[in-house]
Amino acid sequence: MTETPAHIPPELRALGWDEEWQAVFLEAGREGTQPARLAVPRKKSYTVMTATGEHEAVVPGKTWHTQGAAGQPVVGDWVALEVVSDTASPVIRAILPRRTILTRKMPGEKVAEQFVAANVDVLFIVCGLDQDYNVRRIERYLALAREGGVKPVVLLNKEDLVEDAARFRDEVTESAGEAAVLSMSAKDGTNLEALEMFLGAGVTAAFIGSSGAGKSTLINALLGEERQDTQEVIEGTDRGKHTTTRRELIPLGDRGILIDTPGLREIQLWGDESSLDDIFADIAALTEHCRFRDCSHTSEPGCAVLEAVESGELSEKRVESYHKLSRELRHLATRRNEQARLEEKQKNKRFHKMIRKSPKPRPW
Ligand SMILES: Nc1nc2c(ncn2[C@@H]2O[C@H](COP(=O)(O)OP(=O)(O)OP(=O)(O)O)[C@@H](O)[C@H]2O)c(=O)[nH]1
Numbered sequence: 001m002t003e004t005p006a007h008i009p010p011e012l013r014a015l016g017w018d019e020e021w022q023a024v025f026l027e028a029g030r031e032g033t034q035p036a037r038l039a040v041p042r043k044k045s046y047t048v049m050t051a052t053g054e055h056e057a058v059v060p061g062k063t064w065h066t067q068g069a070a071g072q073p074v075v076g077d078w079v080a081l082e083v084v085s086d087t088a089s090p091v092i093r094a095i096l097p098r099r100t101i102l103t104r105k106m107p108g109e110k111v112a113e114q115f116v117a118a119n120v121d122v123l124f125i126v127c128g129l130d131q132d133y134n135v136r137r138i139e140r141y142l143a144l145a146r147e148g149g150v151k152p153v154v155l156l157n158k159e160d161l162v163e164d165a166a167r168f169r170d171e172v173t174e175s176a177g178e179a180a181v182l183s184m185s186a187k188d189g190t191n192l193e194a195l196e197m198f199l200g201a202g203v204t205a206a207f208i209g210s211s212g213a214g215k216s217t218l219i220n221a222l223l224g225e226e227r228q229d230t231q232e233v234i235e236g237t238d239r240g241k242h243t244t245t246r247r248e249l250i251p252l253g254d255r256g257i258l259i260d261t262p263g264l265r266e267i268q269l270w271g272d273e274s275s276l277d278d279i280f281a282d283i284a285a286l287t288e289h290c291r292f293r294d295c296s297h298t299s300e301p302g303c304a305v306l307e308a309v310e311s312g313e314l315s316e317k318r319v320e321s322y323h324k325l326s327r328e329l330r331h332l333a334t335r336r337n338e339q340a341r342l343e344e345k346q347k348n349k350r351f352h353k354m355i356r357k358s359p360k361p362r363p364w
């Protein structure tokens, strides 16, 4: 006999909740909690969205310190929220295991991974067809998306400023592997509908790109209105002081959910070389034909990469870019602090332990 699937309220679906999340959540069987999605991480609290609306939630202090970076919820996370009483702040009891995670290198001396956004399905890489245009940067963003398990889509914005958008599309397509490359104008709405092909009910899309590339204009165009800043009253020492913050998670009804977070706006590369081979699939294929197995593709005789450059089949700039990225990745790899990954692993372990501890899963 098959069980009838539990009913999912449309308000939760609009936030990206689906049967698969539901199954994980029910299995965990945490009594007294409900699913909530993280909309704004703040210093001491988190704005979360549930089937019934927005709440200002907290994480118990202990969890905070024992779990480290991976234990901190980020925008896009699904959490188990416990609403204790009408007066007390709701408490985040657990973070559901993430489907995807976008990360960046933490600024400063110590190399550590910082989690920026979770459970993103599509990453829109926005690049202006003005002085912002830079194929190498797009390649980095592509690598970042792939490392996080997120599907990248390149948006060449401001096509109204150029005569031959197709030329740019072709150039980027050469570097983009399987990723779709679109040109458009957020300002006059040209080709905006092409973007909608990647959105849809339950799909979470995030935006990345330099300042001025047009992300806000694009999001407003998708919303069909100016995004409103949300007013917030800080309590405690700054009692009564009004600050405005932006909601970073924007539900679009049955067209999906948008994530726009400052953490994604300026990002450094963090990853490994497997993505390099993915981005530079053409070069990776050539390296198989080099005479020496440990060819560095810089000066060796019989190097298939150098031969391809010689014959004009491969651009020299692309090879330079390959070497540069590969050097950076190696450098990072040796300095890498495995801590963040370890923490995520342990957190998942803990989550599954929690599942095992509750023999009778109950619906929430
Ligand atoms: N010509 C043209 N200008 C655009 C287009 N899209 C955005 N702009 C302009 O580019 C400027 C920057 O746009 P924003 O949307 O603020 O860029 P952003 O990526 O959100 O920038 P940050 O908020 O700094 O990260 C604004 O003056 C927009 O009007 C476009 O398609 N064509």
Ligand SMILES: [Zn+2]
Pocket (backbone or CB within 6 Å): 287, 290, 291, 295, 296, 297, 298, 300, 302, 303, 304, 305, 306
């Ligand atoms: Zn070679």
